[in-house]
Amino acid sequence: MRDWRRVCAGVLAAAGVWLAALPAHAVLTLNNSFRSPRNKEREARRSTTLIILHTTEAPSRSALRKVSDLGECHFCIDEAGRAYRIIDHRRVAFHSGRSMWNGKANVDDFSIGIEVCGYHNKPLSAAQIQTLSELIGEMKAVYKIPDQNVLAHSHVAYGAPNKWQARSHRGRKRCGMQFGTTALRTRLNLKAKPPFDPDVRAGRLVAADAELARTLYGSAPAAPARAAAPARTAPAAPAADANVIAVGRGAWDIARDAYDDPTTLYLFPDGTRKRGDQILNFKLLPPGTRVTVNAAADNRTETYQTVGVNGRAQDITGKESLLVSTIYVYPDGRVVRGSQIKAEDVLKLPYGTRILLGYSMGGPVTAGKPASSFCGGRWRAADTFFLISNVLVPGNKVDDAKIPAGTLLFYKN
Ligand SMILES: [Zn+2]
Structure with missing residues (x-):
C-alpha cells in the first residue's frame, strides 16, 4: 500500500510539473496485491485525454484475478471500496477493446481505465462511489482531464458489422452504462458530460442500442440510424429478469458483442445448456432462455x-x-x-x-x-x-x- 500523493507527486516531478499544483484531496490508499504480471511489458502512453469507467460484470473474487492476469485496467475497485493498482497508470492497459471516440480509434492508447466490481445495471456501493470519486479526482488532476472526458466503456465501445447490425455501430457493450447517468455522475463530482455521441453524429457509426443512447445522452440518438439491420428497434424493455430472453429482448440485447462467444452461456427453459458458439440461429431462442455473459470468467x-x-x-x-x-x-x-x-x-x-x-x-x-x-x-x-x-x-x-x-x-x- 502506498500513499497516492507520493505517487502522483513522483509522476508530476518526472514530468517537470511544479508540485504545488497538486490539489489537496483526501489520501487514497492503493492496494498492490493484484499488480499485473503484464505491467512491465506494456508501453508508456504518449497522451492521456480520457478516463474510461467499467463494470466488471463479475464479483471481485473472480474479477480481480482476471484483470490482473490479463492487465485489463489501471485500477480496480472491489465491493468494499478498496482500490487496487493493476497496471501502472502511465502505461497502456487493455480495457476498451474495439473502441472509438471523436474519430480516434483504439481508446486504450490515450486513456486511463478503471474497473469497478459490479454490474452495468445494478447500484454500486457507497464505498465504491466514494473511492471512485477520489480516484477520478486524482487522475483528472494528474492528466488535466475535463469532466466531460470521463466516460463509460459503453460510450466508446463500437462493434463491426455482424449478423445483427449492417454497419459499424455504437452499442457493442453496456459496460459501465450507469456512469453515463447524471445521477451517478453528480455523486462522482462530475459536473459535465458529453451531450451527444460524436461518432454517431458524424456518421462514422450508427446507434444500435436505443436504451443505451437514452441512458448516456438522455434522448434518442442525435443522428438518424440509417440502414441498421431490420427488426432491431426495441420496444420498451420487457419487465422481469433482464438476462432472460423475452419478446423484445433477444440475445443481442442481453449479451451484446458477446452473444456468440464461447464464454456466454445459454440455459434453455428445458434445462439444456449451450455456449454462444454452439448456437446456430439466435432468432429461434425460446423465451425464458437465461443468458449468462462471462460465464467462463466466473468459472475461474x-x-x-x-x-x-x-x-x-x-x-x-x-x-x-x-x-x-x-x-x-x-x-x-x-x-x-x-x-x-x-x-x-x-x-x-x-x-x-x-x-x-x-x-x-x-x-x-x-x-x-x-x-x-x-x-x-x-x-x-x-x-x-x-x-x-x-x-x-x-x-x-x-x-x-x-x-x-x-x-x-x-x-x-
Ligand atoms: Zn468495460
Missing part, C-alpha cells in the same frame, strides 16, 4: 487456487473458509474440509495449499467403485479433480485406466 474460481500463488487463504476463501464445501489439499497431500478446521487454522495454512471452493468430495476410488459411481458423467469434466501422487489432475485429462485405487476426487456441487 471454480478450479482450484493455491495459497501464496493466488493470494492468502483468507482472501481466496472469504466467507466460505469454514464451509463443508471448501476443501483444502495440503502440500503434503492431506485433505481437510472447511468444516473440520477453525478460523485461526485458515490463517496458518502453508504456502502451496490448494483450495477448492464449492466442491464435493468422492472416493476413494476402488475396483468396485469407479469414479462415475460418485458423480456420474461429471468425473470427466474439466473442473473435476483427481488427487493422484499429490497432483490435482482434471477429469478431462485423467487416464481412466490409470486411476490408482484409493484416489480421492473433487467435483463441483
